Amino acid sequence: MKRLILFLFALIPFLGSSQTLNPVKWEVKFNELPNSEGEIIITAKIDKGWHIYSQNISPDAGPIPTSFNFSPGSNFELIGKTIETNAKEIHDKAFDTKMLIFDDKAIFKQKIKLKNSSGFNSPLKLEFMTCNDMQCLPPKTVDLQIIVPAKK
Numbered sequence: 001m002k003r004l005i006l007f008l009f010a011l012i013p014f015l016g017s018s019q020t021l022n023p024v025k026w027e028v029k030f031n032e033l034p035n036s037e038g039e040i041i042i043t044a045k046i047d048k049g050w051h052i053y054s055q056n057i058s059p060d061a062g063p064i065p066t067s068f069n070f071s072p073g074s075n076f077e078l079i080g081k082t083i084e085t086n087a088k089e090i091h092d093k094a095f096d097t098k099m100l101i102f103d104d105k106a107i108f109k110q111k112i113k114l115k116n117s118s119g120f121n122s123p124l125k126l127e128f129m130t131c132n133d134m135q136c137l138p139p140k141t142v143d144l145q146i147i148v149p150a151k152k
Contacts (some may be wrong), residue, residue: 028144033111039112055068055084063136066127070124071122117150122145123145
């Protein structure tokens with residue numbers, strides 16, 4: 001119930017506005033590693049004054065945690081979990097609890113095992129929520145592409 005009320009409250013500033021806020025820009029890169037492994041690096045560049053939430057917060061805390069949906073299939077398999085490198089703990093006033101956030105920049109890394117040496121593109125879907133000191137935007141889903149070049 002708390003989530004629904006907050007979500008509806010977050011929509012109010014946008015009901016009469018034709019301008020859409022987009023304070024987070026996402027980028028995906030691939031780094032080849034030895035032994036047919038690789039690393040997918042997902043970077044969020046976050047506008048000043050805004051923040052996104054860690055993937056390591058309780059869903060009951062209020063905001064939507066950042067989450068990733070990879071599509072491994074026949075090209076690669078995931079090795080371990082997606083790690084984050086620069087989260088900081090704050091007391092979030094909007095949700096009245098301590099939680100991990102990212103401001104300015106967020107970096108997430110996912111190791112993979114390549115199943116073949118040919119290049120490929122693979123879809124990546126991520127979900128996140130962004131807030132500032134005055135408002136939270138509705139959760140957003142972004143579709144990205146992981147581009148893995150063929151091995152030389």
